[in-house]
Amino acid sequence: MPAAGPSSEPIIPTVPLTAQMRDSLRAIVGAKGLIEDEHGKQPFVTDWRGLLVGRAGAVVRPGSTEEVAQVVRLCHDHGIAIVPQGGNTGLMGGATPWPAHTGIVLSLGRMNRVLELDPTGYTMTVEAGCVLQTLQETASRHDRFLPLSLGAQGSCMIGGNLSTNAGGVQVLRYGNARHLVLGLEVVLPSGEVWDGLRALKKDNTGYDLKHLFMGAEGTLGIITKAVLKLWPAPKDVCTAWLAIRDPRAALEILSEAHSASEDNVGSCELMSRSAIDMVLRHIPGVQDPLRAETPWYLLLEWSSARARRDGAEGMSEKMEQFLADQLEAGRVLDAVIAQTGHQSHNMWRIRESVAEASRAEGPGLSYDVSVAISRIPEFIDLGLKAVLDILPSIRPYPLGHIGDGNLHFSFMAPVGMDQQTLTQYKAAITRAVNDLVTSMDGSISAEHGIGIDKLDELSHYRSKTELDIMRTIKRALDPQNIMNPGKVLRL
């Protein structure tokens, strides 16, 4: 079992693009929709981390579902492999072709129209290539809220978000990307179009196909359009920074926050002191909201869609009352409530700068894992012990979306250790972490998916029965294995 990245390349179709095929593709998408030169293809065959570099016969950029369908049908008829791609911001290489890939990258970027926004029905119908942040802003202009929110939102595209069932910082309240979807349009591996673009909250007519395509990372078909659910825009937001007793206290605080906030907990992010200190070391302009005698902190945000009214209790009054109760219960040691937008922005900046700070810090390791929420404290205890047993001087800085049971279980290299030396420990540490996750019925990839990077880990940790069901579905829907081959599953 390898530490990360597969041990060998999976078998994928390698039918090359002929000159005639290229002509046919050009006839479908136009000269501007076909990229054939190496320089032009380069950003589409490289993952944004720069870790994986693949190849492609051409990059094809269709402008409509009909064009996508024609391109896929052409590929289907000739056995040409297709790598669907949105904003190419994934962390597992799911949108990056393998080096042996001779087929096409199919980029959805030109399909970027918002087709409908229905404020009364709280829905928005969009094309797959819309940039997430554009959609957030569009919803906001209609006094509505699209909850999906994550670091890459300025460049990731909604089709990719749905194909990978993206997570982010609003999952606690609104769910993963798949929970925000009412309907989908999908181009199947045969080139047929499945029109499931229904704006229905209830529809019990046969198998729920949309959930099959979401999270499949483009291996079963290409999502071309979606109907998204919207929520009322937040009007009264209260952000607090809590020094807490320990991770168990975080759980107990969250458990009680649901009712105290009237089910309005937006985010609940656990941070270790070491993660905070790392941010303070590397990110200019960030202030420490609170320093207390504890290694554990919590960013807690409550938000209500109801504007504050004079004389009525708002979110901050409810939060104050709640924090007083939690201080008395000994779970909270100290706390500050953001009084200004600047203060709240500073708190969020700490949380969101961890990735950037960790790159500045130097070599490190990070695992995106989940367990049942109430087992988080146990996982942290056992996980830290297991990793420190292997490399006692490694510096942990755990943090995570505790309300989702999702930890970014992260470590800085020991002071002075270079990447090459750290890599020698990586396989053992990865195995220890993933073995523990699996023994606790957790997930080795909570939100980042499988892609290329975790191909072997999935096949190592999932049961044969589960892998067999997935392979059976994949083979049934894509018998030629042309749709994003060699991702998620090794067939």
Add this chain to the structure above:
Amino acid sequence: MPAAGPSSEPIIPTVPLTAQMRDSLRAIVGAKGLIEDEHGKQPFVTDWRGLLVGRAGAVVRPGSTEEVAQVVRLCHDHGIAIVPQGGNTGLMGGATPWPAHTGIVLSLGRMNRVLELDPTGYTMTVEAGCVLQTLQETASRHDRFLPLSLGAQGSCMIGGNLSTNAGGVQVLRYGNARHLVLGLEVVLPSGEVWDGLRALKKDNTGYDLKHLFMGAEGTLGIITKAVLKLWPAPKDVCTAWLAIRDPRAALEILSEAHSASEDNVGSCELMSRSAIDMVLRHIPGVQDPLRAETPWYLLLEWSSARARRDGAEGMSEKMEQFLADQLEAGRVLDAVIAQTGHQSHNMWRIRESVAEASRAEGPGLSYDVSVAISRIPEFIDLGLKAVLDILPSIRPYPLGHIGDGNLHFSFMAPVGMDQQTLTQYKAAITRAVNDLVTSMDGSISAEHGIGIDKLDELSHYRSKTELDIMRTIKRALDPQNIMNPGKVLRL
């Protein structure tokens, strides 16, 4: 295209149970777990409406997942068909065997243990045969709330609820049954057990298999266990009865209620005056909460998990303020807020007694349809016109879960018309309603499913592409077609 119920029996496996097979089944489940006499089998082969009567070689009642797996493996090895059954309360015949069925009914009723309740993690792990109401009560004893709530809750079982993706009166806020599930254990058509019983909010490791089994009505496997999500118990509930301008006003009221209640709208049920009057005619002890010059009423309930505090604004103060605004906007003509538990119970009793009252009223027709929420008024207008064009003296009493876009589009026979005469109009009316639903991108079965009753309607109204994907999945996972054959899909 038939009015209801399929035109002909689908082809299903008819391998009979041999004496040796019966011995093997008895060896797995014990003598008490095997019902072979006609009298004993009768309740399991008849649907609870009494409309469908099927046959079975035996009824098998396993007491554990291992027993279910052994029974299914035995059937798989001999090509024997299996009809999985929970509380047998479905409305579409999904749990009733066909008359040609020679295999078994597999009843989950003995698997009725709550395996774990985690109040901090807000989850509950249960066996498929638990009665829904028992689970609601169990959650309630731990100050937690299981939102799934429907008419049959005293006898339906959670496995059936999940297999049919049940709806009910809390969907607006909490979603359908599938949204309440974190993990599943399923016995596959091969007899293998898929252990997906994970209590994870985030898990992006390959295809989401659980959503495939939910809503499949037992045609892809047998759900044996589930991890359910829980919510905080409601502590401050406000129920109101509104006389409203028209269905469009209902939408606008709901649209604004989300923010006014701080996203705490629990239910929003549209009722026509004729539905209310029908209940008042037949259900003793029910009082009319409000009579106004309008045919449209709304039952609106807001509920918060935060207990009322002295001096603080509670749900009823927020509701009062909201109703005043809506009166001023002309959407609400008059309204009452329930001041006592008795008053609120009376309002709910009207809504929940419609089915019973309609049976007392005599012959009728009812369609369980959905459209995009904002198209509900248009659907009501066009649908009433289409049906009245066919039978001008028919008496409509539309009602529905308007927040889900789900109408129970219902009609009493014209005064004095008997069932037989009404049946002569049924095919034309059903076609008119379902054609309209389909032309508006709606669903011909919003919450009740397909089962036997809508087998032909599904194949008439769904695209060939969609039916082909479903058939491909069914054939791949159940190549012998032994798992609830002839339901949902005609292969």
